[in-house]
Structure formats: C-alpha cells, structure tokens
Amino acid sequence: MGMVKRLSVKTKTVLTILFVVLMALLIAIADRKASDYLVLILNLIAINIVFAVSLNLINGITGIFSLGHAGFIAIGAYTSVLLTLPIEQKEMSYLIKPLIYPFNRIELPFLPAVLIAGLVSAGFGYLVAAPSLRLIGDYLAIATLGLGETIRVIANNAWSITNGALGLKGIPPYTNLYWSWGWALITVVTVASLVNSSYGRALKAIREDSIAAKAMGINVFSHQVMSFVVGSFFAGVGGALWAHLITTIDPKSFTFTKTFEILIMVVLGGLGSISGSIIGAAIYTVGLEFLRVLESPFKVWFINYPGVPGMRMVVLSVLLIVLMLFWQRGIMGRNELSWDLVASSFSKFKRGGKR
Amino acid sequence: MNEVVLELKNVTKRFGGLTAVDKFSGYIKKGELVGLIGPNGAGKTTLFNLITGMYEPDEGEMLFFSNRLNGLKPHQITRLGIARTFQNIRLFSDMTVLENVMVAQHCKLHSMFSMFSFVFKIPSALKFERNVRVHSEKLLEKVGLLSFANEKASALPYGLQRKLEIARALATEPKLLLLDEPAAGMNPQETSELMDFIKTIRDEFGLSIIVIEHDMKVIMGICERIYVMDYGKLIAEGTPKQIQSNPLVIKAYLGEEVLL
C-alpha cells in the first residue's frame, strides 16, 4: 500500500459531500424521469445494500456466522406492515382469524413504522444472540439457521398476527427512491462509523482471534451480541422497506433463499468489506434481472430452451459455490474503496496514458 | 516497594485424570521480575491460563492486590491490570501493527452504550480516538516498532511479532505482565536482546513481570527469583544461584540434555 496517494482530510470531506450531492441529484432525476422498472431495480439495489451491509457487519466484520438474516427481515417486514396497513385493509385481509388488538386499530406513517420495525427486529436479535452466543458460541450458524426458519413457521401459523399463509396484500407502496437510498446511506454511514471506531477494531480483533481479544480486555460476548443486534436492526429496517416496495408479503418471501441471496452479495463483494457489500448488492440485483431470460423460453440456433422458473436461482447458487471455492476474497477482499485509492488509481491511469 | 501484587494459594487444575497444576503456591512483589521454568508439559502455561481467567481453578485461591481472581472472566482480569502474551503468538494478524496496539486500549471504555457516541462521532469519542492513537504511537516508538505502524501484523518478522505482542499487552496498562516463552524460536543473539528489553520495560513502566522460559540459562541473568515446576508441582523456588544448585531441579531437567 506504499503507493497509495494520501489526500488531506479536507479534500476527502469535500469529495464525500460532492459525491452524496451527486447521488441525491441522480436519485431525484431517476425519481421523475426513469421508467417504473428502472425505479424498481434502483429501489431493490438500495434495499439489498441495507441487507448486505448489515449481514456483513455480523458475518464479515465480527466473524460470527449468522444464517438467520431472513428471519429478521421477516420480523421487520411484518412489524412495519402491521403498523402501516390501513385499518379497512386489515379488516378485509384477516379472513380466517381477526387481527389482534392493538394492531387492528393502528395506522402509522411510514417513518415511525420503519423505526419500530428496526427496533423490534433488534430486540429479537438480542433474544436470539444472547443465549445462543453464550451457550454454543461457534455453532451460531446452526442456531440462527434454525431460528430464521422458526420465525417463518411462526409467521405461517400465527393467523391472528400475520394472516398465516395468506400473507398480507395491499401494503401501501410507501417505499420510494428517497426512502430506500436514504436508509441505505444511513446504514452504510452507521456501520462504517462503527467499524472505523474503537468498537470496530474490537469486532475485528474478535474475528481475528477471540482468545487474544479476551486477553486484551475485550468483552467478546457483549461485542458479538452488539454486532448482532445492530445487524438485526438494519435487517428489520430493510425488511420494512422491502415490504412497502413489493406491497405483498407472505411467509414464503422469507425462506432461507433470502438469506442465501444476501450471503452471495456479501461474499461476492468481499466478506468484511463494506464497500464490497455495496458493490456485491448492486451486481447481484442487476445480475438477477439479466438472468431473467433463463426463465422464459428462447431459441439458440436450433435448440429450443424451454425456460425454467427458478433457473436463475440455480445459476446463482452455483455461482456462490464457485465463488466460495475459488475466489473466497470476493471483489474487494477486506479492503475498502477510499478516495485515496481512487486518487492513486486515477493518477496511475493518467501516468499510464502519457507513456 | 515490597507490596505483594499477586498471590496464589494451593492453586490446582485438573484435566480429566491429569493434574496439570498441583497445589501451586507463590507470589510476586511490586517491581519484581520472576522466572517460571520447568520441562515441557510442566503446567506453566496452564498456570498463566488460570491467572488470566482462561481456565477456572478446581481448588485454591488467586489474589491480585485485594481482588479475588477466582471466577472472574478474562476481560475483567485484564481490566484489573494483568496482561499476557501467548506461547504461540496470537496477534490480530490481518490488522496493522498500530491497530493491534490501539485495540488493546478499547478496554478503557466501560459501557457498551458508549458505542453510540462513536457512531454519532460526538467530541468525547473523537477525543478518545485521538488519545488512543497518540498513546499507541508513543508506545510503538518506545519499543522501536513505529516505522512498521501501518504494516499488517502478519508481515512483521518473527522476532518483531513477539515484540509487538508485548507492546500490545503493555497497551492495556497492566501492573502485572505475564510473558509465555517470549524467546521461543529466537537465536541466542535475539534472545539476549529480548531479555534486556524485558528488563527495560519492567523499569520503565514500573511493572511486575513473570516470564515463562523453557531454557533455564536464558533467564538466570535477569530474574530476581525463579519458580520451578515439574509435573504440575512446584519443586523449587529461590534465587537463580539457589535454583542452579538445587538437586531436585537438576533431576527434573536430567531427562532433557539441553540444560545445565
């Protein structure tokens, strides 16, 4: 890294502000001019950034292998929808069993609903992480996997809360580009500030060697729980955003496949790299759209491809396996994109051009 | 000057049928440099693991100043003022040299909730960060590692990794430092430099230090007192002179032609 050009703090701050303003402008333009389809993709990218960055905090930075993200996304989605769904819509939806009090009387605006969704999800995160980290430590993956599935099974059967397998429809489409990208920004800034602070160093130390971390006076248990709770908060927020984008949710929306997808984004971008997760989320979301062709019939020369529903997931699963086997570091490894890095590759590019 | 820092009374640790530490009693005073020697498998590392809370003793009592260590968690013991290094280097290898030292000061933050002040970058948190950085750089300068500050810990040569581990332990601001075979894998030249270094930090930081060493000759020169263990038991205690001529010690080491 000796070649990396160092910019002053002031330059970097100015560049960062310029970048955010530029993004905001692009989003404002997209909001007005872009097609519905493009807006949907852009929303999905932002929400997937929220999912990937939050999972990366847990899996990549802290090094506890959680497979329960879909469960927390479900909690956030259901919580927020129970709060925002119009009362008449609730009366119409809950056919098998009526919705319990107080949700049948509540109709909240989007922002408080998203915040509460995050908090409820964080609360569940605490309830899951505390006992399982204390009891089984390294086997957290299995516990969280079981938990994610348990939440889904509960959602399937708690008719008077989740409307069971029928799911919830007619969710107000509150999620727009401002909300989704606003929350993506909050997620990235929060997680990055945490990771670049003393707490982030402690989390990385735990990932590197938890025994040495203990010997350095770090309370490994409470830091792991903290990381899990913060990750669950943003999973819940992302779940709320997602539900108000797709406007229909049911327990099948939150299977292990959802966790698996987010895991691909994180691994693709680089476990432990926040900018990697952002890149991974963007590539995955766009890639998934391109792979849609695999699900409809087409003809290559004289071969008729019938179009297999679910084919793109198969392709992506294979991709993850290949990634994990041959390219574990992903795009960014554990490095972060920084202005220093951009500046030095830019000047390298310029020098290369002159020669 | 003669205050007892750590006192162990009949400390015992069993692993199934094996008694790794058998009724060990001993003490260290303020400013003392004490050696802990014994053949491989004697129970020296296990004793460190007991003092630092990695294992819980089956019997006996451990007192650090007026605090009972029994039942405390490793991080609590570190915060009381006991730091250690490991026989097999355990650095945070993917972090930089500077970060390794910085993270050892994280324990000065006592509440998990101060996390929010770091996320929102309030002035007190920024000040903490600055202080930690300045203090860490000073420490690295003292141990001669400042020029490596931004290297990955794993990129350091072996001898410097050992030194970094000591610097990291010092960053927790200990009163008692436990060094587990710090000279392992070093040549005689490096070893003797390291021993001088240990003596220097003892004087400079006003520490009490216990050094585990496999090779008796290495610590003869620097330790005021030596404990000798064999099969979990304390078999001798005294000045280097007394230990060298102790028949029990000679017998314990006879199996290993390396020494004496």
Ligand SMILES: Nc1ncnc2c1ncn2[C@@H]1O[C@H](COP(=O)(O)OP(=O)(O)O)[C@@H](O)[C@H]1O
């Ligand atoms: N966690 C453990 N489980 C079982 N046996 C152990 C454990 N740790 C150490 N021992 C045993 O205790 C004895 C003392 O080991 P140790 O303290 O590492 O010796 P030393 O550091 O003096 O070489 C050895 O026989 C070792 O195999």
Ligand SMILES: [Mg+2]
């Ligand atoms: Mg040992």
